[in-house]
Amino acid sequence: xxxxxxxxxxxxxxxxxxxxxxxxxxxxxxxxxxxxxxxxxxxxxxxxxxxxxxxxxxxxxxxxxxxxxxxxxxxxxxxxxxxxxxxxxxxxxxxxxxxxxxxxxxxxxxxxxxxxxxxxxxxxxxxxxxxxxxxxxxxxxxxxxxxxxxxxxxxxxxxxxxxxxxxxxxxxxxxxxxxxxxxxxxxxxxxxxxxxxxxxxxxxxxxxxxxxxxxxxxxx
Amino acid sequence: xxxxxxxxxxxxxxxxxxxxxxxxxxxxxxxxxxxxxxxxxxxxxxxxxxxxxxxxxxxxxxxxxxxxxxxxxxxxxxxxxxxxxxxxxxxxxxxxxxxxxxxxxxxxxxxxxxxxxxxxxxxxxxxxxxxxxxxxxxxxxxxxxxxxxxxxxxxxxxxxxxxxxxxxxxxxxxxxxxxxxxxxxxxxxxxxxxxxxxxxxxxxxxxxxxxxxxxxxxxxxxxxxxxxxxxxxxxxxxxxxxxxxxxxxxxxxxxxxxxxxxxxxxxxxxxxxxxxxxxxxx
Amino acid sequence: xxxxxxxxxxxxxxxxxxxxxxxxxxxxxxxxxxxxxxxxxxxxxxxxxxxxxxxxxxxxxxxxxxxxxxxxxxxxxxxxxxxxxxxxxxxxxxxxxxxxxxxxxxxxxxxxxxxxxxxxxxxxxxxxxxxxxxxxxxxxxxxxxxxxxxxxxxxxxxxxxxxxxxxxxxxxxxxxxxxxxxxxxxxxxxxxxxxxxxxxxxxxxxxxxxxxxx
Numbered sequence: 001x002x003x004x005x006x007x008x009x010x011x012x013x014x015x016x017x018x019x020x021x022x023x024x025x026x027x028x029x030x031x032x033x034x035x036x037x038x039x040x041x042x043x044x045x046x047x048x049x050x051x052x053x054x055x056x057x058x059x060x061x062x063x064x065x066x067x068x069x070x071x072x073x074x075x076x077x078x079x080x081x082x083x084x085x086x087x088x089x090x091x092x093x094x095x096x097x098x099x100x101x102x103x104x105x106x107x108x109x110x111x112x113x114x115x116x117x118x119x120x121x122x123x124x125x126x127x128x129x130x131x132x133x134x135x136x137x138x139x140x141x142x143x144x145x146x147x148x149x150x151x152x153x154x155x156x157x158x159x160x161x162x163x164x165x166x167x168x169x170x171x172x173x174x175x176x177x178x179x180x181x182x183x184x185x186x187x188x189x190x191x192x193x194x195x196x197x198x199x200x201x202x203x204x205x206x207x208x209x210x211x212x213x214x215x216x217x218x219x220x
Numbered sequence: 221x222x223x224x225x226x227x228x229x230x231x232x233x234x235x236x237x238x239x240x241x242x243x244x245x246x247x248x249x250x251x252x253x254x255x256x257x258x259x260x261x262x263x264x265x266x267x268x269x270x271x272x273x274x275x276x277x278x279x280x281x282x283x284x285x286x287x288x289x290x291x292x293x294x295x296x297x298x299x300x301x302x303x304x305x306x307x308x309x310x311x312x313x314x315x316x317x318x319x320x321x322x323x324x325x326x327x328x329x330x331x332x333x334x335x336x337x338x339x340x341x342x343x344x345x346x347x348x349x350x351x352x353x354x355x356x357x358x359x360x361x362x363x364x365x366x367x368x369x370x371x372x373x374x375x376x377x378x379x380x381x382x383x384x385x386x387x388x389x390x391x392x393x394x395x396x397x398x399x400x401x402x403x404x405x406x407x408x409x410x411x412x413x414x415x416x417x418x419x420x421x422x423x424x425x426x427x428x429x430x431x432x433x434x435x436x437x438x439x440x441x442x443x444x445x446x447x448x449x450x451x452x453x454x455x456x457x458x459x460x461x462x463x464x465x466x467x468x469x470x471x472x473x474x475x476x477x478x479x480x481x482x483x484x485x486x487x488x489x490x491x492x493x494x495x496x497x498x499x500x501x502x
Numbered sequence: 503x504x505x506x507x508x509x510x511x512x513x514x515x516x517x518x519x520x521x522x523x524x525x526x527x528x529x530x531x532x533x534x535x536x537x538x539x540x541x542x543x544x545x546x547x548x549x550x551x552x553x554x555x556x557x558x559x560x561x562x563x564x565x566x567x568x569x570x571x572x573x574x575x576x577x578x579x580x581x582x583x584x585x586x587x588x589x590x591x592x593x594x595x596x597x598x599x600x601x602x603x604x605x606x607x608x609x610x611x612x613x614x615x616x617x618x619x620x621x622x623x624x625x626x627x628x629x630x631x632x633x634x635x636x637x638x639x640x641x642x643x644x645x646x647x648x649x650x651x652x653x654x655x656x657x658x659x660x661x662x663x664x665x666x667x668x669x670x671x672x673x674x675x676x677x678x679x680x681x682x683x684x685x686x687x688x689x690x691x692x693x694x695x696x697x698x699x700x701x702x703x704x705x706x707x708x709x710x711x712x713x714x715x716x
Contacts, residue, residue: 001577061689061693064689064692064693064696065654065688065689065690065692066657066668067654068658068660068668069657069668069671069685069688069689070689072668072671072675072688073681073685073686073689076681076685077675077682077683077684077685077686078681078682079681080679080680080681080682081682115345115347117345117347118347118349120306120343120347121343121347121348121349123306124304124306124336124339124341124410125336125361125365125410125413126336126337126361126365127360127361127364127365128329128333128364131364135349135352135360135364136349139351139352140349140351143351158561158562158563161562161563161564162562164564164661165661172562172565172568175565176568176572179573183576185568185573185576186569186572186573186574186576186577186578189565189568189569189572189573190573193561193565193569196561197556197557200559200560201557201560204556204559
C-alpha cells in the first residue's frame, strides 16, 4: 500500500517536476488573475453600461462554469475556431479567468465592507473618485480581502490538478503515469497526495494566522 | 489636556498663506458682514414618504458660529450633509460664497469639487484613514486636490497639527490615538484645504466627556480666529457660550433661531422650552 | 447545434444531480460527528478530527477520486466510477461541511451558552435546543454556496468515467469536432443549474430572518 524507499527515490524526480509545473501555473494564474479580478471589480461598479455588462459576463461565466469546463473550452474548444494553444498557456488563461472572476467578488465584497464613513470623509475632503479608490478604499479593501485571496490561491493550486485533462504534465498526471507503468497506483497517487498536502496544509495554517491578524486590524 | 491649543494666530515673521487668510477673516468679524456666506433656500429632502428636511431657509454670515440643536431625527445632520452635498437635497438651493447649486439641476463634478473645497467637515466618528500616518491623513487632500508639493503639504500639515496640539503624533497611526486626539486630527485634516466654512456633525458625541473637552477647546479657538462654523451638537455649554447663534430643529423644520444667549436662556417657542427642559433634567 | 446535440449533453444531467445531492447529503450528515469530534473536550479526538479535515481539504478532489478509483479500485476492491466519485466527493463534502458548522457554531454569541448554563440545561441539550437551531440559520448561506461549488466539482467525476454533464460534453466534442460550442453549452448548463439553488437559498434565508426577533 505504501511506496517503498526505492520506489520513492525513483519516482521523486518525476513527481517533483510535476509539482514544479503545478506551482508555475499557480503563480502565473494568480499574477494575472488577481489584477484582472481588480479590473473586473471596478468594471462591475462602473457607470458605463457596456463596461458593466462585459465585466458581469466575464465574472458570471468565470465563476459559474466549473474550472474543468473552462480548461476544456480554452484547450479543446478554441482550436475549432482557429486558435490553438499549448496546454500550459491554456491552463494559465483558463485559471486566470477563474481567478479573476472569484477575486473580483472578493474584492467587491471587501470594498463594501469598509465603513461608510471612510468614503464620506474622502468625498468631504474633495478627493475625486479615482483618488478615493486609490488612496483610501483600495488599500483598506485589499487588507480586508487578503485572507480570502490567500485561501483562494490555495484552491487554484489544487485546481492545477485538473490540468491533467488537458495533457499538462503536472503532478497528478505524473503520478498516474507512474501508476499505469508500475501498476502501483495507490502508492504513487498517495505520494502525489502527500506532496499536495505538504503545500496546502501549511498554506492553510498561514491563512488562518493572517485571518486572525486581519481581524484585529479591522477592530479599529 | 495635553497642550490643547491656546494661542491665536501663527506668530510667524513673514506673510504666509496662513496670515493672509487670517487677515481676510479678522476684519469681517462675528456677525458684522454684508453678504451671507451660506444661504439655504427652501432646502428639502425626503426618504421615501418621510420628510427629513421641510423647506429650510437659512443664512449664515462670515465669521458666524451657528449651533444647531434639537431632538434625534430632527434633520440636523441631514441639513449639514446637504450643505456640502454629501447627500444631495431633493429641493431648494445651496449657496456658498459665489457657488450656487440647485437641487433641480444635478450638480457637475467640477462644481461639487469647488463646493467641497470651501467646506470642511468633521464627523462624529472622526473617519480618519487608519492605514496612513496622521501626517499623511492631513497632507493627502492638499496634494491631490490642491496640487501642493509633498514638502509644502507636510509643512502646512505640521502647522495645523501644532495648532491643535498634536504635532508629536504626526508619524503615528490613528489607531494609536485616543478619540479626542483623533477628532482634533480630523479637524486639522478638514482645515488643511483652507475652507471658508467648517461643518461639525456632533463632533463630541462619540467621546468621553473628558476627551470631548479637548475637542471643544480647539473648536473654541477656531471660533475665536473668525472661522465660520456650523455645529450640530448636544453640548449645551458650547451652544450657549461659544456660538453666536443657536438654532433649534425638530421634525425637519427650524423651530427657533436667534442669538445664543437669548434662545438658550429665554426661549420663545414651546417646543424649544420642552427640549431644553429635557436636556436640563439629565 | 442541433437539439439532438443538446439532448446528448443533457443525458449527463441526472448523474450530475445525483452526484451533487448524494455527496452533499453525505457531507451534511457526516460533517456533524466530525465537527462534534473537532469541538470535543477530549484532546486526542480533537486532534484526529483536525488532522483528518486538513488532509482531506489539502488534497485536490481529482486526486482523491483517482486514489479511490484507481488506487483502491485496482488493488483492494473493485468500485464503480459513480460510487468512487460519490465516496470521494462525499468525503470532501464532510470535511468542508464540518468547517462550515464550526464557523456557524463559533458565531453564536457566547451569551447563549452562558444563559443555558445558568438555566441548568446540559451541554447536549444546549447544543440541540439552543445553539444548533441558531447555527443552522447562520450556516445556511455558506452551505448553499458550498452546494453550488460542489455541483461544479462533480465535473471531475468525468475523469474517471462517470457519464455526467462534463463527460457527455467531452464525448460530443470529440465526436463532432465542435468543441467551442459544446463546451460553451456545457458551461452554460452548469451556470443555469446553479440559479435555482441560489434563489432557493435567498428565499430560505429571508424566511428564516423573518422568524428571528431582534
